[in-house]
Amino acid sequence: MTSELDVDEILHRLTLKEMATLLSLSDFWHTAEVPRLGIPAIRLSDGPNGVRGTKFFRGVPAACLTSGTGMGATFNTDLLVEAGELMAEEARHKGAHVVLGPTCNMQRGPLGGRGFESFSEDPVLSGMAAASVIQGIQKSGIAATIKHFVCNDLEDERRSVNSIVSERALREIYLLPFQLAIKHANPRCLMTAYNKVNGEHASQSKGLLTDVLREEWGWDGLVMSDWFGVYSVKAAIDAGLDLECPGPPVVRKIDTLVHEVSSREVAITVVHDRVRRVLELVKHALKSGVPVDGKEDAENNTAETAAFARRLASEAVVLLKNEGKLLPLKPAAKIAVVGPNAKFARIFGGGSASMTPYYAVDIYSGVQSKVDYAVPYALGCSIEKNLLDLGKLSVYDGKQGVRCRIYKEPADCPQRTLIDEFHLDSTKLSLFDYKNAQLEGNLFFMDFEGELHAEEACEYEFGVCCLGTTLLFLNDELFIDDKTHQKLRKGGMGVCTVGDVRARHLEKGEVVRFRIEFGSAPTLRAGDADADGGGFMHVTAMKKEREDDLIARAREVAAAADCVVLCLGTSPDWESEGFDRTTMDLPGAQDRLVEEVLSVNRNVVAVNLSGTPVAMPWIDQVPAVVQGWFNGMESGNAIADVLFGDVNPSGKLSLSFPRRLEDNPAFLTFRSNKGEVVYGEDVFVGYRYYDKVGRPPLFAFGHGLSYTSFGLQNLAVSITQTTLVATVDVTNQGDIPGKEVVQLYVSPPETSEVERPKKELKGFRKVLVQPHATETVSIEVPLRYASSYFDAERHQWSVEKGEYMVLVGNSSASPLLSAKYELTKAEFWTGL
Structure with missing residues (x-):
């Protein structure tokens, strides 16, 4: 078998049955092989936060990394490239040529069952984070698969629900992350969503797969279905779906496809197009150096892997609140650890993100490693x-x-x-x-x-x-x-x-x-x-333990401590593929547990492990709050590093935390109503909505504190014919090094023809600043991307003439530096 496939030659020699065989996987994880022509099977593997390999049951251990919302919270594109590089190395150890990730859907609201898999409520942060991970995965020849295209934003009736969304919102919010990832990283593969979009299943939508993806964006990779996400033979093949997953096929059965072609329901030229892309992927995979049918191993469980997982996880941690400078903790203090997420390592959400990790460090173990006494512990309640x-x-x-x-x-x-x-x-x-x-x-x-x-x-x-x-x-x-x-x-x-x-x-x-x-x-x-x-x-x-007894024990432990690390949150039982949450409330008796612990000790650090927002009715009474996400196998160590000040926190919220579920923009429409879900908030997702209605969330998008303080000054903005450039000085006003995220938002002209958000994130950059030093940060954004909205009447992006405002700060709700630029000519554009 040669390592270089001649695709054109093979296409001429394939029989129709062989072509039909190639258009679906042969099993759960492998493409079909055609030994007669030297076409091998290549391997795919799940990869939202780690490359699992081919097995759920008795899976080979793998590196489990920070979940999507945690990766987004790093706001560090260079770090996410490194994460992709580690995923590629993990893929090699699992004999995989294709990683089924990253996930790039949007958090319309806080209840999405798979919300933790994606990066953010903001399309620019989502798209740039996805692009970075893809760049890292594909540096060494492994193929990345961006998913799920598009509007797979809830799990309720996910295979049949019809996402009804305006063309403008579809373009500006839901397609834009994919557009940016394709522009900046060119993923080899794309996976379609289960759901319908405006009445048509995404996996058989010619408008999405051909008109937008192929023709407008000029992308030429392989389109695969989600698992069991194909609903037709002719419509899907004609629309541009190359590969049915998994196999043996449910829909593209060989005899059925042969019959469709022989009866001229499906044109043979279209089949050739679909097969060509499968063969091009196989050809690419052979160049990666990953053996076909290779063995899976856990030999990447190294000190280097652990160190990176810990560094990634620590940059994801967000310090939400720190009254009285309770944090960082002092090792000499008597610290107790309490809560249902203290000794249970909640390192990933449920469904496709679940895996067998090399190991998992819980918060209790991380805290214990920092002190020289036996740390007191109490469960407090069960979730x-x-x-x-x-x-x-x-x-x-x-x-x-x-x-x-x-x-x-x-x-x-x-x-x-x-x-x-x-x-x-x-x-x-x-x-x-x-x-x-x-x-x-x-x-x-x-x-x-x-x-x-x-x-x-x-x-x-x-x-x-x-x-x-x-x-x-x-x-x-x-x-x-x-x-x-x-x-x-x-x-x-x-x-x-x-x-x-x-x-x-x-x-x-x-x-x-x-x-x-x-x-x-x-x-x-x-x-x-x-x-x-x-x-x-x-x-x-x-x-079988009484709730009162568990809480009484927690009170006893907390009362005897100088400080309590209270470990709260959710778990794969509550955040998972297959269902959505019904409430933002913390499961079980956790809210009561917080109140009872506070009644005996006011020095409480609440550490929340969840992939998406939770309600915090006790927020005014708890002096310090940390968002720890589903943070991978080094979660406990990374969180302890932040709690004790070995790492200065630098994470920023990748999505808004509303005060109440009722406050979020999708509250009335985040469910299937007899097969329909209306995206009623339109383009006003996340912070765009809170800004527009003047309703501050509990914690704003982009919010995150540090153990030092930063000052931003001297904003300067200039434009060329193609680029917006903003520079700003960032000064570390404290005594320790720290990283700050400079966030650039743009406000539209007051004369805009349509209702637009007050401001939208258009660029960001994370910078390390030494104590009492100043760094000048420059952020460049394509001028069209900075200034456009999608004109549904023209079906084009519109750049309006007028005066735009550039706003720069360290969160969407922080005091923002401002400067203006003016465009004297309107224009329309399409494509990348």
């Missing part, structure tokens, strides 16, 4: 939706976890065929991608064994739910039956059983032997399995 993973609480043969055996036949069969056996550290398993050469399909049976050792005398709750069938035995007695009488409910990624939760009293030191008998998805009795492959199983357990 687990489905109890804790029984496998994490159990042992088998002296090792944490359970023994798993997989058979062809069920447990009641007298003679069974054992096909697999291994040790697992979890009983919360996604099994849709389990494969075994001895299986002909997706039907298999798993037996698990382990022991639970009771730490104290109390009631323990056990829970079961699944996509398949599950029996849980305790000491050889059937305890929970999720097989005989099943009911279905909607789960995060499809359907699952309602299951059951039962309690059992255990004495301190009691050992409970348990056995789990699981049948894969085809054994489901309550209905048809709505999943590819083996389904999933969740078997969980937790001490």
